[in-house]
Amino acid sequence: MPWAGSPYDLKEIFAMAIEVRIPTILRNLTDGAKAVEGKGGTLDELISDLDVRHPGLRGRLVDDKGLRRFVNVYLNDEDVRFLSALETPVSDGDSVTILPAVAGG
Amino acid sequence: MLTIERELVDRIVAHARADHPDEACGVIAGPIGSDRPVRYIAMANAERSPTFYRFDSLEQLKVWRGMDDRDEEPVVIYHSHTATEAYPSRTDVSYAAEPNAHYVLVSTREEGEAEFRSYRIVDGAVTEEEVKIVESYG
Numbered sequence: 650m651p652w653a654g655s656p657y658d659l660k661e662i663f664a665m666a667i668e669v670r671i672p673t674i675l676r677n678l679t680d681g682a683k684a685v686e687g688k689g690g691t692l693d694e695l696i697s698d699l700d701v702r703h704p705g706l707r708g709r710l711v712d713d714k715g716l717r718r719f720v721n722v723y724l725n726d727e728d729v730r731f732l733s734a735l736e737t738p739v740s741d742g743d744s745v746t747i748l749p750a751v752a753g754g
Numbered sequence: 755m756l757t758i759e760r761e762l763v764d765r766i767v768a769h770a771r772a773d774h775p776d777e778a779c780g781v782i783a784g785p786i787g788s789d790r791p792v793r794y795i796a797m798a799n800a801e802r803s804p805t806f807y808r809f810d811s812l813e814q815l816k817v818w819r820g821m822d823d824r825d826e827e828p829v830v831i832y833h834s835h836t837a838t839e840a841y842p843s844r845t846d847v848s849y850a851a852e853p854n855a856h857y858v859l860v861s862t863r864e865e866g867e868a869e870f871r872s873y874r875i876v877d878g879a880v881t882e883e884e885v886k887i888v889e890s891y892g
Contacts, residue, residue, distance in 0.1 A: 672851070673827075673852065673853070673854070674851045674852065674853065719848070719849060719851065721811045721814065721815070723811075723815055726812075726815070728811040728812060728815075730811070746815065748811075748814060748815065748818055749849075749851030749852065750808065750809070750811070750814075750849060750851075751779070751781075751797075751808070751809040751814060751831060751849065751851075751852075752801075752806070752807060752808035752809065752845070752849045753806070753807060753833060753842070753843060753845045753846035753849050753850075754805055754806050754807075754843040754844070754845035754846060
């Protein structure tokens, strides 16, 4: 195959972004954007990737015990807590939604 | 100040009474920036508890998407206290994450009358506000 020795990583070149919808309370970290894009193989990697362009975002979503209980994160239509939480695989074209959990006593 | 139609107040109180002694919770959506609660949505309390409430996460996603589609936001977020006064608990404050929302609390501890109060909760600071009940927004 003529491109067998290609110096380019085709997977990287054609990687589509994952859309991440940002709730009002976190839009101060995204210059007001309602949605941003990132990449990664797992939710954990995706959040780290977002944090490079939107510093502070990771800290609002994750602490040393994992996903913060104050936030809900959805992959497409599923709550990632019912999947594999931060280890949930994500791929090109997926949509991630972040919402503040509504709860109290 | 929260200005709200009487019918919406009645629906919130009726929901709180119906779920007593468990806490009841829900949202009233309204056009973004209008500060006017219009569309009443009772939510399930996923905790089914007399001392705690949490929106079911999947129901919440559906409802929040519905608001997005209609250019609405949660203007009122309400829940009931069933044995204590209608004042935000420490947990309520720690979870409050909608700076534009009026946080409404209803207490059903007295059988005869329901206490109905509203608060702003921003960055951990609770401010009670006046509630103006109107027959119609006109």
